[in-house]
Amino acid sequence: MSVSTGQAGNTDQQAASSTAAETSSEVVIETRGLTKVYRDFWGRQKVRALKALDLQVYRGEIFGLLGPNGSGKSTTIKLLLGLLFPTSGQAIVFGRDATDVENKQRVGYLPEESYLYRFLNAEETLDFYGRLFNMPAKQRRARVAELIELVGLGWAKRRQLKEYSKGMARRIGLAQALINDPELVLLDEPTTGLDPIGTRQMKDLILELKARGKTVLMCSHLLADVQDVCDRIAILHQGELKELGRVDTLLTVQDVTQIRARGLPKEAEDEIRAVIARHGGELLAMEHPTTTLEELFLHIVREAEAHPGRRATGLARPAEKAPAAQ
Amino acid sequence: MVIEREILPYLEWLLFGPQGVGALFVFIFLVAIVALLAIAGSYLVASIRYGPVEGFYSVAQTIADGVPDLVRLSPRRVAAMAYLAIKESIRRKVLVAFVVFAVLLLYAGWFLDVKSDHPARLYLSFVVTATNYLVLLLALFLSTFSLPNDIKNRTIYTIVTKPVRASEIILGRTLGFVVVGSILLAAMGLFSYGFVVRNLSHQHQLDADPEEILAALERDGFWEGQTTLDRLHRHTVRIDKSQLETLGAVTTEIERGHWHTVRLVQEGQRRRFVLSGPQGDLQARVPIYGKLRFLSRSGGPGTGVNVGNEWTYRQYIEGGTLAAAIWTFDGITPEKFPDGLPLELNIRIFRTHKGDIEKGVMGTLLVKCPDRGRRIHSSTPRNFYAREFVIDRQLIPRKLEAIDSETSTVTEVDLFDLVDNGKIEVWLQCAERGQYFGMAQADVYLRAANRPFWLNFVKGYLGIWLQMVLIIAFGVAASTFLSGPIGMISTLGAVILGFSSQFVVGVMEGAIQSNPVLNPIFGTMINEERAVPGGGPIESLIRLVTQKNVMIDLDLPKAAELTVKSLDAVLMAAMMAITRMMPDFRYFHTADYLAYGYNIGGDLIAQQVTVALGYVLVLTVAGYFCLKVREVGT
Numbered sequence: 028m029s030v031s032t033g034q035a036g037n038t039d040q041q042a043a044s045s046t047a048a049e050t051s052s053e054v055v056i057e058t059r060g061l062t063k064v065y066r067d068f069w070g071r072q073k074v075r076a077l078k079a080l081d082l083q084v085y086r087g088e089i090f091g092l093l094g095p096n097g098s099g100k101s102t103t104i105k106l107l108l109g110l111l112f113p114t115s116g117q118a119i120v121f122g123r124d125a126t127d128v129e130n131k132q133r134v135g136y137l138p139e140e141s142y143l144y145r146f147l148n149a150e151e152t153l154d155f156y157g158r159l160f161n162m163p164a165k166q167r168r169a170r171v172a173e174l175i176e177l178v179g180l181g182w183a184k185r186r187q188l189k190e191y192s193k194g195m196a197r198r199i200g201l202a203q204a205l206i207n208d209p210e211l212v213l214l215d216e217p218t219t220g221l222d223p224i225g226t227r228q229m230k231d232l233i234l235e236l237k238a239r240g241k242t243v244l245m246c247s248h249l250l251a252d253v254q255d256v257c258d259r260i261a262i263l264h265q266g267e268l269k270e271l272g273r274v275d276t277l278l279t280v281q282d283v284t285q286i287r288a289r290g291l292p293k294e295a296e297d298e299i300r301a302v303i304a305r306h307g308g309e310l311l312a313m314e315h316p317t318t319t320l321e322e323l324f325l326h327i328v329r330e331a332e333a334h335p336g337r338r339a340t341g342l343a344r345p346a347e348k349a350p351a352a353q
Numbered sequence: 354m355v356i357e358r359e360i361l362p363y364l365e366w367l368l369f370g371p372q373g374v375g376a377l378f379v380f381i382f383l384v385a386i387v388a389l390l391a392i393a394g395s396y397l398v399a400s401i402r403y404g405p406v407e408g409f410y411s412v413a414q415t416i417a418d419g420v421p422d423l424v425r426l427s428p429r430r431v432a433a434m435a436y437l438a439i440k441e442s443i444r445r446k447v448l449v450a451f452v453v454f455a456v457l458l459l460y461a462g463w464f465l466d467v468k469s470d471h472p473a474r475l476y477l478s479f480v481v482t483a484t485n486y487l488v489l490l491l492a493l494f495l496s497t498f499s500l501p502n503d504i505k506n507r508t509i510y511t512i513v514t515k516p517v518r519a520s521e522i523i524l525g526r527t528l529g530f531v532v533v534g535s536i537l538l539a540a541m542g543l544f545s546y547g548f549v550v551r552n553l554s555h556q557h558q559l560d561a562d563p564e565e566i567l568a569a570l571e572r573d574g575f576w577e578g579q580t581t582l583d584r585l586h587r588h589t590v591r592i593d594k595s596q597l598e599t600l601g602a603v604t605t606e607i608e609r610g611h612w613h614t615v616r617l618v619q620e621g622q623r624r625r626f627v628l629s630g631p632q633g634d635l636q637a638r639v640p641i642y643g644k645l646r647f648l649s650r651s652g653g654p655g656t657g658v659n660v661g662n663e664w665t666y667r668q669y670i671e672g673g674t675l676a677a678a679i680w681t682f683d684g685i686t687p688e689k690f691p692d693g694l695p696l697e698l699n700i701r702i703f704r705t706h707k708g709d710i711e712k713g714v715m716g717t718l719l720v721k722c723p724d725r726g727r728r729i730h731s732s733t734p735r736n737f738y739a740r741e742f743v744i745d746r747q748l749i750p751r752k753l754e755a756i757d758s759e760t761s762t763v764t765e766v767d768l769f770d771l772v773d774n775g776k777i778e779v780w781l782q783c784a785e786r787g788q789y790f791g792m793a794q795a796d797v798y799l800r801a802a803n804r805p806f807w808l809n810f811v812k813g814y815l816g817i818w819l820q821m822v823l824i825i826a827f828g829v830a831a832s833t834f835l836s837g838p839i840g841m842i843s844t845l846g847a848v849i850l851g852f853s854s855q856f857v858v859g860v861m862e863g864a865i866q867s868n869p870v871l872n873p874i875f876g877t878m879i880n881e882e883r884a885v886p887g888g889g890p891i892e893s894l895i896r897l898v899t900q901k902n903v904m905i906d907l908d909l910p911k912a913a914e915l916t917v918k919s920l921d922a923v924l925m926a927a928m929m930a931i932t933r934m935m936p937d938f939r940y941f942h943t944a945d946y947l948a949y950g951y952n953i954g955g956d957l958i959a960q961q962v963t964v965a966l967g968y969v970l971v972l973t974v975a976g977y978f979c980l981k982v983r984e985v986g987t
C-alpha cells in the first residue's frame with residue numbers, strides 16, 4: 028500500500044474517470060433472485076437478510092455495495108464466495124455456481140474482520156495461503172515478499188499476528204486476499220480499522236487493481252469511500268436493493284453549474300456575478316473553498332515525512348509545496 | 354493367559370474370517386449399508402429443503418463432485434493444512450502431555466510393587482498402558498476441537514475461499530495431528546524403554562567365596578548355592594563343572610521371570626565368577642500352535658468339562674481319568690527343532706480339594722505318532738507339576754523312551770521316529786483324582802524362536818499408534834458437524850463402544866432371550882454363553898429403582914413387561930448396530946503380548962493396519978461430505 032504503487036495516486040476522480048472506459052460488458056458476477064434467510068438450529072426462520080437480489084458486475088469495474096449496518100452486504104459477499112448457501116435464487120461467479128472450487132483460483136477475499144491464525148507471523152501466514160494455491164516455493168517466496176512490501180508491513184513481518192493492531196491485521200488480511208493475483212477481489216468493509224493514510228492507500232490500491240484490469244466488489248457503510256472509488260453502486264436497505272447505477276450519474280446535480288478558478292482578482296469575481304445575472308441565473312455561492320480534514324491530515328503527514336522535525340504548514344495557505352487542493 | 358483369541362493368517366482373515374465371511378466382505382457390506390443410509394438421509398433432508406426433484410439433483414451433484422475432490426488431492430495443500438495443524442498443536446501446548454508422562458514415570462517407581470513376581474510384566478504393562486491412555490486422550494482433544502475452533506473463530510473463511518478441497522482440509526488435519534502424536538509417542542516409547550530396562554537391570558554375586566566354589570568343583574564336580582540378595586530376591590545356582598567347561602557358562606534358576614548366566618573369568622592370578630544382568634525377562638517368543646482336541650473321561654473322543662462360570666474357550670479335563678487334551682503340531686522337522694521340542698505349558702487348574710498347594714497338581718505328558726499303525730508310536734509318560742499362572746517349560750528331548758506295542762517293552766527312540774509327515778501329537782492328562790486341568794488351544798505351544806525384544810516393543814507401540822490414528826480420524830470426522838465438546842464425547846463414546854462390543858451384544862441377546870415374543874423367532878441365533886441376563890436399559894432402570902436383582906421376575910403386568918422388553922430389544926439392536934460400526938479397539942491392544950513376552954505376529958499387525966486403514970478411509974470420506982455440505986459462513 029505504499030503510495031508509490033500507483034499511477035492512480037493522483038486525485039481519485041481523475042483516475043476513476045480515466046479508466047472507466049475500460050469496463051467491459053463481460054459479466055463476472057451475477058445474482059438472480061438471490062435470497063438468504065438465516066435459520067436457527069431448529070430450522071425456524073430468524074432473519075431475512077437478503078431479498079431477491081438481482082445484480083450484475085462487469086469485468087474491470089469497481090462495484091460498491093452500500094448500506095447501513097445489517098443491510099445484507101456481508102451476506103451478499105458470503106453468498107458469492109460459497110460461504111453461505113442461498114435459500115433461493117442463484118449466485119453465479121465466472122459463469123459457475125459460487126460454490127465451485129475452480130472459482131476460488133481467481134478470487135480474492137478480504138473478510139469483514141481479519142480472521143487469520145494468530146499464532147502465525149505475517150510471512151508464515153502469506154506462505155501458508157500461497158501453499159493453498161499450490162504455488163511452488165520459489166514463486167511463493169517472491170510473492171510473499173512483494174505483498175509484505177505492498178501493504179507496508181516489512182518492519183513487522185516476523186511478529187505473530189496476535190501482536191498486531193487492528194489496522195496491521197487488516198493490511199495482512201488484504202495481502203492474503205491478493206496472494207493469487209486474483210481477477211476478482213471481494214472486499215468487505217476494506218477501510219474499517221485503517222488510519223487515514225491506510226484508508227487512502229487502500230483506495231489507491233483499489234484503483235490500481237482496476238487499472239490492472241481486475242474487477243472489485245467492495246461493500247462499505249462509509250459513503251466517502253464508496254464515492255471516491257466506485258464506478259457503480261448498489262444501495263441495500265434491510266436486504267432489499269434500493270438503488271443501482273453509475274456513481275457519476277447518480278450524484279450529478281443537473282441544474283447546478285460549478286466554476287472553480289485560482290488567482291482570480293476581486294474585480295473578475297464581480298464581472299462573473301454580472302454575467303450570471305445577465306443570463307438570468309441565480310448565484311448560489313461564490314467563496315474560497317475549505318479543504319476536507321482528510322486532505323489536511325494527509326498533507327500534514329506527507330510534510331512531516333518529507334521534513335522530519337518541522338511543523339507542517341497549513342494546507343489552505345498558498346504554499347508551493349502543497350499539492351493542488353481540489 | 355494372553356492370547357485368548359486365535360489370530361488367523363492374514364489372507365484367511367481377509368477373505369474367509371472365523372465364521373466363513375472375510376473381514377473384507379464385512380467391510381464392504383457395512384460401508385454399503387452406511388452409504389445407502391447416508392444417501393437416503395441426505396435425500397430426505399434435501400427434498401424437504403428444495404423439493405423432491407431439486408433435492409435429488411443436489412444430492413447427485415454433491416456425490417459427483419465428491420469423486421474428483423477425493424481423488425485429485427494436492428500434496429502441497431494437504432501438507433500446508435498439516436503444517437497448520439502441527440503449529441496449532443504446539444500452540445495448544447501438547448508437550449504438556451509428555452511432561453505429565455515423564456512425571457508419571459518418575460513417581461511410578463514408588464508405586465509399582467517391587468515385590469512383584471513378574472516385575473517385567475508389571476513395568477511393561479504400566480508404561481504401555483500409561484502411554485496408551487495419554488496419547489489417546491491427547492489425540493481426542495487435538496482432533497475434536499480444532500475444526501470447530503476454526504469455524505467459531507471464522508478463520509475457516511480464509512481457508513474455504515481458497516481453492517482447498519474439503520478432503521484436503523480433513524486429510525491435512527488428520528495428517529498433522531498424526532505427526533504430532535507420532536513424535537510424542539516416539540518420545541514416550543524411548544522413555545518407556547529406558548525406564549523398563551533401567552528398572553529391571555540389577556546384578557548379583559555368588560553368595561560364597563570363589564575359592565570355596567572352585568574347590569567344591571574340583572572335589573565334587575559341582576557346586577550348589579545361591580546368589581546374593583539384590584532387589585529383594587536371590588537365585589539358586591548349580592554350577593556343573595563339565596557344563597561350565599563345555600559351554601563356558603551356566604545359568605541360575607529362574608526367579609521373578611529372569612535368570613542370570615554365570616561365567617568364570619581369569620583376572621591375572623585370580624579367578625572369579627561373574628554374573629550377567631537379568632535375562633529372559635524381556636523377550637519376544639514366537640509360539641507355534643497346534644490343533645487341540647479332547648478325550649472324554651472314558652477315553653472316547655469328546656469335549657472337556659465346563660467347570661462353572663467359565664468361558665467355553667477353555668475346557669477342563671478331569672484328573673485320574675482317561676480324559677486328555679491332545680495337541681497335534683504340524684511342520685515338525687529336525688532342521689527346525691534340532692534339540693527336541695521346546696514345549697511351553699500354561700495350564701489352568703481347578704481344584705475340588707486343596708491338594709499340595711506348594712507343589713502344584715501333577716500331570717503327565719507324552720508324545721504320540723499320529724500313525725497308530727506303527728509298532729512304536731508312543732513315548733512313555735513323564736510327570737510334571739502344573740502351577741497356576743506360571744509358564745512351565747518342558748523340553749521333549751531327541752532321545753526318548755518309547756513303548757514297543759508288540760513286546761510292551763520300553764526302548765529308546767529318536768523323537769523324529771514318532772513324527773509322521775511332519776505331524777506329532779502331544780498328550781496331556783491330569784494325574785490327580787478330583788483335580789482338573791483347564792486348557793485352550795493357545796495354552797500349549799512350541800516355542801520356535803525368540804525375536805528381538807525391542808522389535809516387539811516397536812510393534813506394541815505400533816498398536817498404540819494405530820489406535821491414535823483411528824481416534825484422530827474419528828475426532829476430525831466428528832468435528833466436521835459437531836461442536837468441540839460434543840464431538841469429543843461422541844468420539845469417546847465410539848471408543849468405549851468399540852472396547853465393549855462383546856458386552857453390548859451380550860445385553861442384546863439377553864434382552865431378546867427374556868422376551869416372550871422375540872425369543873421364539875431369534876432364540877436359536879443366540880449364544881447362551883454370551884447372553885447377559887437382566888434386560889436392556891429400560892428394564893435395568895426398573896430393576897435398579899425397584900431393587901430387583903437380575904435373576905428374579907420383573908413382576909409387572911404382562912402387557913407392560915412385554916412393552917418394556919420389546920423396547921429394550923429394539924434399543925439394544927440399535928446400539929449393537931452402532932457398535933458393529935466401531936472398530937474393535939481390543940484388537941489393537943497388544944500390551945499383554947509385550948508384557949508376557951510373546952512376539953506380536955506379522956498377521957496380527959497386518960490385520961491391525963488393514964482395519965485402521967479401512968476406517969481412516971471411510972471416516973475421511975464421511976468427513977469430507979459433512980464438511981462439504983456444511984454452511985461454514987454462519
Ligand SMILES: Nc1ncnc2c1ncn2[C@@H]1O[C@H](COP(=O)(O)OP(=O)(O)O)[C@@H](O)[C@H]1O
Pocket residue numbers: 065066073074075076094095096097098099100101102103986987
Ligand atoms: N449468522 C447469522 N445468523 C443470523 N442472522 C445473521 C447472521 N449473520 C447476519 N445475520 C443478520 O443478517 C442481516 C444482514 O447481516 P449482514 O449481511 O452481516 O449485514 P451488513 O450489511 O452489515 O454486512 C442482519 O440483520 C444480521 O443480523
Ligand SMILES: [Mg+2]
Pocket residue numbers: 097100101102139215
Ligand atoms: Mg457486514
